[in-house]
Amino acid sequence: MQSKLIMPDQSTIYLTDTDAIVMAVAVIPTYNEAENIKTLIERLETLKKHICHIVVVDDGSADGTESIVRSLNSIHDNISVLQRGSKLGFGSAIRDGLKEALRNNDARRFLQMDSDLSHDPSYLPSMFNQEADIVIGSRYVPGGGTEGWAFSRRVASRTAGWLASTLLRLPAKDPTSGFKIYSAEAAKLVVDETKENRSMGAFEIETIYVARKHNLNVAEVPINFVNRKKGASKAGFHEIYIVLKFILSHLFGS
Ligand SMILES: Nc1nc2c(ncn2[C@@H]2O[C@H](COP(=O)(O)OP(=O)(O)O)[C@@H](O)[C@H]2O)c(=O)[nH]1
Numbered sequence: 513m514q515s516k517l518i519m520p521d522q523s524t525i526y527l528t529d530t531d532a533i534v535m536a537v538a539v540i541p542t543y544n545e546a547e548n549i550k551t552l553i554e555r556l557e558t559l560k561k562h563i564c565h566i567v568v569v570d571d572g573s574a575d576g577t578e579s580i581v582r583s584l585n586s587i588h589d590n591i592s593v594l595q596r597g598s599k600l601g602f603g604s605a606i607r608d609g610l611k612e613a614l615r616n617n618d619a620r621r622f623l624q625m626d627s628d629l630s631h632d633p634s635y636l637p638s639m640f641n642q643e644a645d646i647v648i649g650s651r652y653v654p655g656g657g658t659e660g661w662a663f664s665r666r667v668a669s670r671t672a673g674w675l676a677s678t679l680l681r682l683p684a685k686d687p688t689s690g691f692k693i694y695s696a697e698a699a700k701l702v703v704d705e706t707k708e709n710r711s712m713g714a715f716e717i718e719t720i721y722v723a724r725k726h727n728l729n730v731a732e733v734p735i736n737f738v739n740r741k742k743g744a745s746k747a748g749f750h751e752i753y754i755v756l757k758f759i760l761s762h763l764f765g766s
């Protein structure tokens with residue numbers, strides 16, 4: 513049997529008996545993503561069965577990212593921009609975005625994904641099908657992979673993830689992935705227990721570290737990560753050093 517659901521923007525979606533209506537808020541960090549953000553948001557807007565609201569956390573992008581997002585909101589009416597004014601860093605962008613997202617009383621799940629189309633929204637239905645506290649879009653489980661990265665970046669990413677999983681006994685094969693769905697409990701713990709200013713890789717590892725500490729369950733769904741086609745990466749090779757520092761401080765510091 514099918515039932516009909518009218519969304520806030522008056523669009524209609526049809527649900528079968530097996531569809532679970534578990535709404536999510538998407539948190540999208542942006543720094544100079546004018547060339548990518550429109551395509552991403554338009555694709556997320558086709559997933560209304562899963563995503564009820566989008567929070568874009570922008571750090572003073574100078575390329576017009578914010579005005580593109582605002583014009584999309586005038587069409588869809590379910591997007592907010594958290595404008596932080598200057599580049600305050602990746603980890604704090606996700607934390608601030610999750611804090612904002614957790615204020616939404618309709619949402620039970622919280623999605624984090626990059627805005628540069630490296631995380632393909634077509635994986636989301638299968639990720640939403642998993643019931644775990646944290647569902648990772650994972651490059652390093654069978655069926656997953658990366659495309660378009662130089663050999664050196666592939667080695668650095670694999671090594672960092674493997675070291676973190678092995679040495680910190682993390683329940684994930686891809687603990688540095690930034691494509692994740694959190695339960696409300698997991699999102700609250702991430703906000704409360706991750707350090708405020710972590711950079712990319714270390715922040716991601718810390719979210720899984722928090723999950724292990726609280727015995728949350730973590731599931732991984734294979735994804736193919738496609739290197740951005742447009743705009744510049746904000747990650748550098750210093751990331752591997754930061755990740756190593758994080759692992760060592762947690763091995764010997766606590
Ligand atoms: N708000 C915010 N977003 C950031 C910052 N650094 C990176 N991002 C965003 O985080 C995502 C991942 O960054 P990216 O440069 O693609 O990293 P890479 O995929 O590891 O090369 C992208 O959506 C960026 O726009 C930051 O300091 N603040």
Ligand SMILES: [Mg+2]
Nearest residue numbers: 626628630740
């Ligand atoms: Mg990227």
